[in-house]
Amino acid sequence: MERFFSPRSVVIVGASNRPFNLGSTICSLLKTVGYDGAVYAVNSSGENVAGFPGYPSVSEIPFEVDLAVVLVPARHVPDVARQCAEKGIKNLIIESAGFAEEGAEGARLQSRLDDIVTSRGTRYLGPNCLGTLSSKDRFCCFFGVSSGSTLIESIARQGVISYVIQSGGVAGLVLESLQSDVEGVNKVVCIGNKADVDEADLIDYFEGDGTEVIGMYLENVPRGRKFYEAALRSTKPILVYKVGRTREGVLAASSHTAGMANDNRIFETACRQAGVIGLRSVSELHALPKIFTTMPLLRGRNVAVFTNSGAFGGICADLLVENGLGMAVLSAETQSKLKKAGHLFNAANPIDLGPGLSKQTYLDIYEILLSAPEVDGLLPITSLWQDFIIDSLVDLGDLCRKYAKPAAVYVPNAIKKVISIRERRGVPLFESPEEAVRALAVSSRFWEAVHSKRSGKIGGKHQGARVKASRDTRVA
Amino acid sequence: MERFFSPRSVVIVGASNRPFNLGSTICSLLKTVGYDGAVYAVNSSGENVAGFPGYPSVSEIPFEVDLAVVLVPARHVPDVARQCAEKGIKNLIIESAGFAEEGAEGARLQSRLDDIVTSRGTRYLGPNCLGTLSSKDRFCCFFGVSSGSTLIESIARQGVISYVIQSGGVAGLVLESLQSDVEGVNKVVCIGNKADVDEADLIDYFEGDGTEVIGMYLENVPRGRKFYEAALRSTKPILVYKVGRTREGVLAASSHTAGMANDNRIFETACRQAGVIGLRSVSELHALPKIFTTMPLLRGRNVAVFTNSGAFGGICADLLVENGLGMAVLSAETQSKLKKAGHLFNAANPIDLGPGLSKQTYLDIYEILLSAPEVDGLLPITSLWQDFIIDSLVDLGDLCRKYAKPAAVYVPNAIKKVISIRERRGVPLFESPEEAVRALAVSSRFWEAVHSKRSGKIGGKHQGARVKASRDTRVA
Numbered sequence: 001m002e003r004f005f006s007p008r009s010v011v012i013v014g015a016s017n018r019p020f021n022l023g024s025t026i027c028s029l030l031k032t033v034g035y036d037g038a039v040y041a042v043n044s045s046g047e048n049v050a051g052f053p054g055y056p057s058v059s060e061i062p063f064e065v066d067l068a069v070v071l072v073p074a075r076h077v078p079d080v081a082r083q084c085a086e087k088g089i090k091n092l093i094i095e096s097a098g099f100a101e102e103g104a105e106g107a108r109l110q111s112r113l114d115d116i117v118t119s120r121g122t123r124y125l126g127p128n129c130l131g132t133l134s135s136k137d138r139f140c141c142f143f144g145v146s147s148g149s150t151l152i153e154s155i156a157r158q159g160v161i162s163y164v165i166q167s168g169g170v171a172g173l174v175l176e177s178l179q180s181d182v183e184g185v186n187k188v189v190c191i192g193n194k195a196d197v198d199e200a201d202l203i204d205y206f207e208g209d210g211t212e213v214i215g216m217y218l219e220n221v222p223r224g225r226k227f228y229e230a231a232l233r234s235t236k237p238i239l240v241y242k243v244g245r246t247r248e249g250v251l252a253a254s255s256h257t258a259g260m261a262n263d264n265r266i267f268e269t270a271c272r273q274a275g276v277i278g279l280r281s282v283s284e285l286h287a288l289p290k291i292f293t294t295m296p297l298l299r300g301r302n303v304a305v306f307t308n309s310g311a312f313g314g315i316c317a318d319l320l321v322e323n324g325l326g327m328a329v330l331s332a333e334t335q336s337k338l339k340k341a342g343h344l345f346n347a348a349n350p351i352d353l354g355p356g357l358s359k360q361t362y363l364d365i366y367e368i369l370l371s372a373p374e375v376d377g378l379l380p381i382t383s384l385w386q387d388f389i390i391d392s393l394v395d396l397g398d399l400c401r402k403y404a405k406p407a408a409v410y411v412p413n414a415i416k417k418v419i420s421i422r423e424r425r426g427v428p429l430f431e432s433p434e435e436a437v438r439a440l441a442v443s444s445r446f447w448e449a450v451h452s453k454r455s456g457k458i459g460g461k462h463q464g465a466r467v468k469a470s471r472d473t474r475v476a
Numbered sequence: 477m478e479r480f481f482s483p484r485s486v487v488i489v490g491a492s493n494r495p496f497n498l499g500s501t502i503c504s505l506l507k508t509v510g511y512d513g514a515v516y517a518v519n520s521s522g523e524n525v526a527g528f529p530g531y532p533s534v535s536e537i538p539f540e541v542d543l544a545v546v547l548v549p550a551r552h553v554p555d556v557a558r559q560c561a562e563k564g565i566k567n568l569i570i571e572s573a574g575f576a577e578e579g580a581e582g583a584r585l586q587s588r589l590d591d592i593v594t595s596r597g598t599r600y601l602g603p604n605c606l607g608t609l610s611s612k613d614r615f616c617c618f619f620g621v622s623s624g625s626t627l628i629e630s631i632a633r634q635g636v637i638s639y640v641i642q643s644g645g646v647a648g649l650v651l652e653s654l655q656s657d658v659e660g661v662n663k664v665v666c667i668g669n670k671a672d673v674d675e676a677d678l679i680d681y682f683e684g685d686g687t688e689v690i691g692m693y694l695e696n697v698p699r700g701r702k703f704y705e706a707a708l709r710s711t712k713p714i715l716v717y718k719v720g721r722t723r724e725g726v727l728a729a730s731s732h733t734a735g736m737a738n739d740n741r742i743f744e745t746a747c748r749q750a751g752v753i754g755l756r757s758v759s760e761l762h763a764l765p766k767i768f769t770t771m772p773l774l775r776g777r778n779v780a781v782f783t784n785s786g787a788f789g790g791i792c793a794d795l796l797v798e799n800g801l802g803m804a805v806l807s808a809e810t811q812s813k814l815k816k817a818g819h820l821f822n823a824a825n826p827i828d829l830g831p832g833l834s835k836q837t838y839l840d841i842y843e844i845l846l847s848a849p850e851v852d853g854l855l856p857i858t859s860l861w862q863d864f865i866i867d868s869l870v871d872l873g874d875l876c877r878k879y880a881k882p883a884a885v886y887v888p889n890a891i892k893k894v895i896s897i898r899e900r901r902g903v904p905l906f907e908s909p910e911e912a913v914r915a916l917a918v919s920s921r922f923w924e925a926v927h928s929k930r931s932g933k934i935g936g937k938h939q940g941a942r943v944k945a946s947r948d949t950r951v952a
Contacts, residue, residue: 132905169859169888176890219790243790246797252781252826253790281910282791305728311643314695314719314729315758321722350728372888383645383940412645413906414652417760420893431891 003203004125004197005187007136009038010141011058012091013080014071014096016043022095022143022180023071023162023310024049029145033138033155038063051186058083066136068092069131069141074098077127081431085120085204092117095143096371100193100253101128114195115470129192130168130427134273135159136210142168150176162167163288164199166191167220170282174215179421182428183293187213198223198234200230208303214287215238219253219281221267223437231274237292237446237455239277240271275449277442282306284438291439294428295406297450298443300376302328305350308389312381313350315433320379334372336362356385362392363399371405378407379442384421393427406443408436477565480601480662480673481610485514487555487565490547490572491670492519498571498619499547500525505621509614509631509745513862514539543567544841545607545617550574553603556587568593570602571619576669577604577730590671602613605668606644611635611661612686615654618644626652628824635660636688637765640675642667642695646758650691652764656895658904659769662687663888674699675707683710689765693758695729697743707750708929713768713922717746717755749924753918755829760914763907767915770873770904773880773926774919776852778804780845781826785888788857789797789826791909799917812847817841838868839875846879853916854883857909860897869903878932882919883913 010030015023021039027050030039040063041049045474046056055061058080068084073095082333084092099110110127117124125131131141135158145151154175161183165171171190176186187209189202198221199216206214214236221227221242225247244250247263270278271278277380279285305316317327327349330338335347346352351369356362362382369375380396382389393409400407410430411418422429430436491499499517503526508513515524516539522532533546534556544560546553550572550612560874562570586603593600599781601607607617607716611634621627624647628649637659640817641647654661663685665678668841675692675701682690690712697703707714721727721740755761779801783793793803803825806814811823821826827845832838838858856872858865869885876883877896885908886895898905906912 169785170787172859173888173890176893180890180892217787219787243787243794245794248797248803249790249794252793252803253787281908283908309645311645311693311695311719311729314725317728318719318721318725321724327724327728348593383648409815414649414656415891416651416656432757432759 001123001198001201003066004093005133005188005209006137006139007037007091007158009040009063009065010042010067010069010293011042011061011065011178012049012071012141013058013067013084015041015049015054016045016047016368017062019049023069025143025145026069026071026141028053028147029140029142029152032147032152033140035138037066037139040065052205053329058087060087065089067093069093071095071096071143074106074109074127077106078116081113081116081124085117085122089139090122090133092122092124093129093131094124094142095129095131096126099127101193110193118196124196125189125194126192127195130190131170133185133188135187142171152208154185155178157184157309158295159186160210160240161185161211161215162187162206162209162211163217163285164189164191164202165217166194167217168286169314169411170217172280174217174286177283179373180288182422182426183289183290198226200226203227203230203234203238206236211236213292214238215285215289215331217243217285219243220250224267224270228270228274231271231276235450237289237442238276239279239285239288239442241282241285242267265327275446275453277445280438284435288439288442290428291406291408291443292446295400295408296404297447298377299404299405299447301325301442302374302376303379304328304330304372304375304377305379305381306353306365306369307350307381308353308356308385309381309383310345310352312433313346313352316379316437317350319437320435320440323437325441325444328372328375330372331374334368337368341368356389359392362389363395366392366396366399366407368405370399370405375405377405377443379436379440380407381412381436382409383412390421390425390427397428402417406440408439410436413455447460450471477599477673477677479542479880480569480608480665481611481685482615483513483567485516485538485539485541486543487516487541488525488545488547488617488798489518489534489560491525492515492521493523493525501543501621502545502547502617502618503528504623505616505628506616508623511614513542513615516541519647529575530924533567534563537563541565543569545569545571545855546617547571550582550585550603557589557592557600561593566598568598568600569607569617570600571604571605571607571617572602573604575603577672586669586671586871594672595932600607600672601665601670602668602950605941606647606666609664616648626655629655630661631925632784633660635662637661637691638663638678638682638685638687638689639691639693640665640667640678641693641762642670642721643693643792646761649758650693650762653759655864657762658768658898658901658902659802661817665950674702676702679703679706679710680715682712687712689768690714691761691765693761695719696726700746701924702741703902704746705749707752707897709855713765713907713928714752715755715761715918717761718743718751722940726778728924748853750928760911763911763913764918767882767884767919768922769883771876771919773850773923774882774916775923776854777801777920778850778852779916780804780806780848780851780853781843781855781857782829782845783826783857784829784832784861785857785859786821786828788824788888788909789828792855792857792913793826795909795913796916799913801917801920804848804851806848807850810844810850813844814841817844832865834865835868838865839871842872842875842883846875846881846883851881853881853919855912855916856883856885857888857912858885859888866897866901866903870901873904884915886912946949
């Protein structure tokens with residue numbers, strides 16, 4: 001699998017200097033991002049592309065090649081695949097479209113491709129995909145990325161989130177959104193029709209490549225059992241946005257990446273049992289991973305809400321309960337410490353601070369709450385009345401690590417201001433109270449899943465149901 | 477009621493030149509925004525404030541006064557209220573805190589105030605509130621607004637949304653958020669403990685003051701029957717975010733604006749029956765009204781999804797169905813027209829456009845869809861591959877008005893770019909596919925409510941239940 005992300009040499013089959021040629025955009029991209037392996041182009045005239053040597057066919061390249069990226073019309077793909085196999089190339093990325101997503105004839109072509117490739121021990125990504133991105137390796141074979149694209153920044157900014165995304169459009173959206181957030185990516189894989197390599201293979205791979213959180217956008221899960229078992233083995237948080245929750249969604253997605261109707265309830269049950277976290281919106285794909293990368297896990301459900309803007313206490317109390325968490329009941333001792341720390345309108349949870357005098361007042365309150373045994377995590381909703389409040393949020397991360405408890409911060413300002421503070425100060429701000437509460441909820445859910453997996457009680461009290469599911473039910 | 481928003485003269489009781497004096501911030505604000513009525517200040521030394529004449533008491537003002545804004549310590553408020561009544565001032569805004577939200581003693585004070593005021597035919601807002609804003613009248617009596625505040629822009633930008641908000645913090649957030657959106661406000665009222673004037677009075681008032689959409693943030697609804705009846709009379713869309721959906725939320729809110737535990741299920745049922753739209757997040761308060769102010773209503777549930785970025789077809793199909801809407805089934809005729817208009821990957825709904833050649837291709841497709849009898853509304857999810865796509869979205873509004881069908885547009889870009897396009901080009905963009913679908917859903921729900929009210933079938937087929945509710949049930 002490693003060669004899909006960090007090949008020592010790669011050939012782009014179908015890259016030429018003709019106008020609108022997509023292969024050439026990959027050559028240019030590899031040049032721009034500073035990929036340091038060898039790059040070859042294959043086109044009918046054997047011409048060089050973007051300064052990389054060109055050949056009329058794969059077999060005529062006089063060097064060893066780790067990875068072939070294929071962008072020729074679908075009907076030529078089986079032949080190219082055969083040549084690649086004969087050349088000894090063990091990894092293929094078939095980006096060409098025109099396979100199973102286009103009906104019966106395309107499906108036959110896809111099955112022919114499958115026979116050729118897999119019989120020779122080659123692994124392939126796609127067809128109908130964008131392929132891979134690895135920030136560490138400065139490698140990316142997405143086609144159509146223009147030189148001014150924000151994607152290039154994404155590659156430059158290494159991080160620990162890895163994504164499996166069954167759509168180039170969604171991958172672009174997630175990467176663009178992350179640029180205004182605090183975390184970068186490790187790997188991104190756009191798997192398209194995933195005839196061979198699929199999300200389950202990648203879950204296994206991400207176990208040992210520096211990935212800390214896995215985000216997935218899936219339009220179908222044809223190998224449900226394989227997915228379930230990989231998820232069960234994984235020790236990382238796996239966050240999945242799944243299309244096809246309704247009959248209409250399945251139908252719409254099938255024209256895009258050739259999905260089949262899965263029973264979504266079975267998928268959801270399997271996810272719950274394997275500790276996979278289902279996402280509620282596309283934006284959660286970029287917004288939620290930071291609760292894992294910047295904060296300790298929420299090891300309980302008792303949250304303290306701290307605000308200097310009264311209304312948000314009530315708003316968050318509702319949201320916490322609706323998300324399966326609870327309002328921590330503060331001890332008399334904690335409340336008395338809080339009252340000494342600042343002028344409070346309310347010392348019981350939600351803690352409502354009046355005019356705060358200094359950064360230290362805020363830090364004192366954070367520390368009192370984080371050190372209280374009855375508090376598992378913190379939800380600070382702080383209006384930025386003074387600049388020192390932002391400074392206090394910058395220091396909050398250290399306190400969270402000291403007490404091994406998370407904080408999910410929201411500042412009640414327009415999204416524009418929230419993003420600008422996040423960008424300038426690196427504070428892992430969420431964009432709404434709903435999102436901050438959701439982050440705590442998924443952190444807690446993951447902790448519970450880890451706990452269940454360790455103790456062998458996966459799915460907690462539903463163990464019986466799980467065993468039944470894995471014995472009798474074909475997941476998907 | 478009119479005098480709360482456009483008084484010809486106003487006195488700020490408690491405005492002085494002492495440091496941290498809140499009343500003086502109102503005087504300065506009225507100066508900054510260019511309010512053209514008379515302003516007086518009352519303080520113990522009778523000094524002028526921000527250039528406005530000062531008096532030692534209300535009774536010593538030698539002119540007629542329409543409105544008194546009161547910001548003295550709670551214990552002095554009943555006396556001031558009496559003086560105002562004797563002076564013949566018919567409208568009071570009591571901004572001082574320290575009443576029912578602070579326990580039994582405060583509640584007694586509030587009840588004393590109530591007796592004094594209402595026995596003389598005076599109406600009052602508050603206590604514990606920020607009061608009113610009217611953009612048309614360039615009037616705002618919110619305290620604590622600094623001269624650089626973004627609120628000042630909000631007053632300068634007239635619109636047709638009016639808000640009733642039981643929290644200054646939430647009002648600030650909504651107004652700040654609207655500044656990056658396409659619509660401005662007409663009136664904003666922060667009602668605090670709403671001992672006298674409440675949300676129901678304001679619903680009635682907004683019927684004839686140029687308001688087109690009503691947004692509400694409520695922490696409690698103590699006069700449920702009155703609210704229900706006002707909502708039933710109203711012909712405007714009423715969007716309500718309600719805190720206190722859980723026991724914990726009620727508890728938290730009660731320390732803020734003195735709410736009592738209402739049965740939230742009864743409130744929700746009453747809302748449904750009166751055609752009130754319940755909001756799911758705080759951000760919907762600023763995000764959803766634009767579907768009413770910029771677009772015709774969705775008079776049916778059949779939506780056509782148009783995208784040039786395949787994945788969003790499936791994402792939106794799921795979301796539409798989950799929000800009670802459906803995918804329009806396109807006739808053979810419509811599909812054949814579409815195929816002639818451009819290179820389509822899919823001509824059935826979702827319509828998936830390949831490389832688009834010109835703005836006209838996009839406009840043609842919008843028009844084919846909007847003119848099709850089987851389509852009630854449009855959900856365009858357009859990646860901005862070329863600049864002319866934004867131009868086509870600018871023109872889309874005219875087509876929607878021509879065919880009296882709405883479009884809710886989302887562009888799959890990071891929020892930062894979405895907002896910048898909305899600001900520069902005035903296109904009513906939503907910030908996520910979820911929000912765009914929600915906008916269509918609330919538009920449809922309002923249309924159904926209007927239809928039911930007109931035909932006397934409020935609540936549609938649940939008429940029996942409604943009659944029962946209004947006869948037997950005390951709402952809240």
